[in-house]
Amino acid sequence: MNHEIILPEGWMTPKGYSNGILAKKGNILFMAGQVGWDENEKFHSIDLVPQFVQALKNIIVIVKKAGGKPEHICRMTCFCTNKTVYLASRKEIGKAWRELMGQHYPCMSMIFVSDLLDHPGMIEIEATAIIPD
Numbered sequence: 001m002n003h004e005i006i007l008p009e010g011w012m013t014p015k016g017y018s019n020g021i022l023a024k025k026g027n028i029l030f031m032a033g034q035v036g037w038d039e040n041e042k043f044h045s046i047d048l049v050p051q052f053v054q055a056l057k058n059i060i061v062i063v064k065k066a067g068g069k070p071e072h073i074c075r076m077t078c079f080c081t082n083k084t085v086y087l088a089s090r091k092e093i094g095k096a097w098r099e100l101m102g103q104h105y106p107c108m109s110m111i112f113v114s115d116l117l118d119h120p121g122m123i124e125i126e127a128t129a130i131i132p133d
Contacts, residue, residue, distance in 0.1 A: 002026045002132040003074060016094070017108040021074045023130040029066045030128055033079065034058035035121040048085050048122045049092045055125045056100055068131035071104040075128040082122060083112045 006020030007013060035058075036051025037043045045051060060070050080086045086093075106127070116124050 002072065002130055014105075016097075017105050019107065021107055023074055026072070026130040026132045027066075028128065029063065029068065029072075029131055031059060031062050031126055033124040033126040034062075035116065035118045035124050037118065037121070041118075043120060046120045046122075048080070048082065049089050049096065051121065052089075052093055052123050052125075053096045053100070055123055056096070059125055059127050060100060063127075063129050063131075066129070066131050068129050070101045072129045072131050073101075073104070073106045073127050074130050076106050076108045077126050078108065078110045079113050079116065079124045080110060080122060081113060081115060085122070086110070086112075 002024050004022045004024065005018050006022055008019070011019065034055045035043075036045070036054040037058075038054065043051070044054070059073070059076075063070060063072060116122070118124075
């Protein structure tokens with residue numbers, strides 16, 4: 001493993017994310033925000049969960065193209081346009097996460113915003129990965 005999960009002594013183990021990840025060595029891959037469209041920039045759903053799944057798949061495709069694996073992702077920032085829908089969808093999103101990412105949880109932030117540039121996007125994910133040499 002090219003990184004170490006950092007959990008300060010006495011802190012509760014976070015659910016669904018890591019507080020810190022120490023990258024040991026490798027190449028840094030910065031990824032632009034990915035929305036829930038396919039490789040032809042076409043949305044197949046206006047619903048949050050399918051868009052989340054597609055956006056996460058887009059991130060994984062980029063990581064793999066750079067020679068990495070999903071577990072090399074160290075940081076993610078998600079921008080979502082609807083907090084109520086997100087909270088109601090957490091179980092489905094968690095299931096999709098485990099199917100695509102397994103039990104790997106990078107450092108993450110979820111930020112709620114009024115809108116995204118790409119309509120009808122509801123979620124955008126940007127990420128950073130450390131790809132081993």
